[in-house]
Amino acid sequence: MLHFAQIFSYGLISGALYGLVALGLSLVFGVMNYLIVAHGALIMMAAYITFWAFFYLKIDPFLFIVLVTPAFFVIGWILFKILFQSLMGFPEGEKIKNSLLISFGLLLVFSNMATLFWTADERAVSTAYTGKVFDLFGVRLPYIGLGGVALAIIVIIALHFFLTRTYFGKAIRAVSLDHEAATLMGINVNRVCLVAFSLGFALAGIPGVLTSLHAFNPVVSFELTNKALIVLILAGFGSIKGVLIGGLLLGAIEAVGVYVMGTPYREVFGLILFVLFLMFRPQGLAGKKA
Amino acid sequence: MLEVKNVDVSYGDIQALWDVSLTARDEEIVALVGSNGAGKTTVLKTITGVLKPAKGSVTIYGVRSDTIPAHKVVDLGVSLVPEGRRLFRDMTVLENLEIGGYIGRARSAKNQNLRWISKVFPILEQRFYQLAGTLSGGEQQMLAIARSLMSDPKTLLVDELSLGLAPLIVKNIYKTLKEINAARKMTVIVVEQNVRLALEIGDRAYILENGRIAGEGKGSDLLNSEQVKKAYLAMK
Numbered sequence: 304m305l306h307f308a309q310i311f312s313y314g315l316i317s318g319a320l321y322g323l324v325a326l327g328l329s330l331v332f333g334v335m336n337y338l339i340v341a342h343g344a345l346i347m348m349a350a351y352i353t354f355w356a357f358f359y360l361k362i363d364p365f366l367f368i369v370l371v372t373p374a375f376f377v378i379g380w381i382l383f384k385i386l387f388q389s390l391m392g393f394p395e396g397e398k399i400k401n402s403l404l405i406s407f408g409l410l411l412v413f414s415n416m417a418t419l420f421w422t423a424d425e426r427a428v429s430t431a432y433t434g435k436v437f438d439l440f441g442v443r444l445p446y447i448g449l450g451g452v453a454l455a456i457i458v459i460i461a462l463h464f465f466l467t468r469t470y471f472g473k474a475i476r477a478v479s480l481d482h483e484a485a486t487l488m489g490i491n492v493n494r495v496c497l498v499a500f501s502l503g504f505a506l507a508g509i510p511g512v513l514t515s516l517h518a519f520n521p522v523v524s525f526e527l528t529n530k531a532l533i534v535l536i537l538a539g540f541g542s543i544k545g546v547l548i549g550g551l552l553l554g555a556i557e558a559v560g561v562y563v564m565g566t567p568y569r570e571v572f573g574l575i576l577f578v579l580f581l582m583f584r585p586q587g588l589a590g591k592k593a
Numbered sequence: 594m595l596e597v598k599n600v601d602v603s604y605g606d607i608q609a610l611w612d613v614s615l616t617a618r619d620e621e622i623v624a625l626v627g628s629n630g631a632g633k634t635t636v637l638k639t640i641t642g643v644l645k646p647a648k649g650s651v652t653i654y655g656v657r658s659d660t661i662p663a664h665k666v667v668d669l670g671v672s673l674v675p676e677g678r679r680l681f682r683d684m685t686v687l688e689n690l691e692i693g694g695y696i697g698r699a700r701s702a703k704n705q706n707l708r709w710i711s712k713v714f715p716i717l718e719q720r721f722y723q724l725a726g727t728l729s730g731g732e733q734q735m736l737a738i739a740r741s742l743m744s745d746p747k748t749l750l751v752d753e754l755s756l757g758l759a760p761l762i763v764k765n766i767y768k769t770l771k772e773i774n775a776a777r778k779m780t781v782i783v784v785e786q787n788v789r790l791a792l793e794i795g796d797r798a799y800i801l802e803n804g805r806i807a808g809e810g811k812g813s814d815l816l817n818s819e820q821v822k823k824a825y826l827a828m829k
Contacts, residue, residue, distance in 0.1 A: 481681060
């Protein structure tokens with residue numbers, strides 16, 4: 304029983320990370336129908352930059368969040384202007400296809416760049432608190448994992464408040480529901496999309512920092528994109544609220560699956576869940592029609 | 594004063610408007626009537642800047658609106674209640690109203706405008722925290738109008754208000770529009786397929802046929818003209 308509780312809590316810790324991983328992807332997809340499959344690569348880049356900052360400058364990874372997040376916002380801003388702005392006028396289906404192609408290219412470019420800069424060796428940031436655990440009735444909870452869960456909850460609540468309590472956040476939601484009606488209300492749709500897109504990039508910063516705290520290599524970009532897409536389906540396309548739940552569900556199922564069937568099958572459970580959801584509940588957990 | 598002058602408008606290769614001119618003077622209710630596909634909605638989309646004319650000009654209170662981005666046209670004091678309402682269905686009634694008053698000048702007057710709208714459409718106040726998509730058809734149309742009013746427009750454009758609504762509800766909403774027009778000195782341009790209704794409401798009216806202006810005059814005069822009676826009112 305204790306063993307199961309231990310496995311399950313690890314599952315929830317990974318699940319919170321999966322939720323964070325999918326958040327930026329989900330936001331951008333919801334607002335403008337861009338499917339940025341490069342999201343996993345952005346997170347990987349953020350992880351390597353965090354690694355460098357720790358290795359050379361001894362900056363604590365959790366503190367580094369306040370630097371890496373705005374940096375990725377700026378990167379998103381620039382890449383939108385160069386690569387993605389021209390897709391704005393396309394019909395919905397074309398936007399998905401073209402953004403997917405462009406961002407798949409980006410995914411390849413980033414992963415190869417990472418191999419070039421940091422080699423394919425595994426890296427990890429090992430801080431003073433790495434490996435330290437908090438003992439809860441015999442269940443061992445790593446501090447890093449708890450930090451990840453706390454960050455996931457804080458970020459998702461903060462994003463929720465931004466989207467529901469501020470004028471700009473409401474404008475983002477209005478644009479995601481109806482571009483033309485939003486324009487008629489005086490909202491600059493291009494600008495809102497630019498900011499939402501950059502925000503999606505900025506949201507790669509925190510999962511990047513969390514990724515850097517465990518062993519990782521350039522291939523992690525594909526794994527993370529894979530997880531993000533699964534969570535996107537579980538949550539329901541474009542649903543922010545569903546993302547945390549979807550991530551936790553994926554983490555928990557993976558952990559229990561590994562407990563029952565063994566580690567080699569780890570990736571299988573997510574993909575089975577993915578297919579089952581597409582077959583029986585394509586609108587995702589949040590329940591709205593995709 | 595709102596002035597559309599000799600505009601040609603196309604959707605890609607397909608031309609929808611030819612040499613259309615119309616004016617709406619201050620505090621006037623202008624009706625734009627015509628059959629399906631005559632180009633009524635296209636005229637409104639041209640005024641709001643969503644479509645740009647290939648030829649001609651649109652002037653709103655002395656400012657050319659056809660040369661500026663669509664989202665800035667609201668700042669000139671024009672607001673469109675779009676066909677099919679186009680509410681933000683997954684947002685609450687209050688959020689829809691807040692987005693309606695998104696532009697700077699309307700934000701500072703938000704509370705004042707909300708109070709006014711609650712008086713004009715009392716039913717909406719009871720529904721503030723409900724999702725817009727859960728309202729009844731009539732309430733949705735009221736919300737669409739209220740949303741446009743939140744930007745404090747000097748001219749309100751209303752597209753196919755009667756679509757899918759019971760005649761009694763339509764009558765009531767038009768009555769409210771007339772009251773707004775009188776109380777707020779607001780210019781109103783209505784597009785309507787129900788020609789009789791539109792001509793009764795409008796001080797003046799334009800008839801649009803196949804993308805061209807086919808007639809104009811006082812609403813009451815047109816209602817009695819042979820042309821209108823034959824073509825639209827099925828009277829011989």
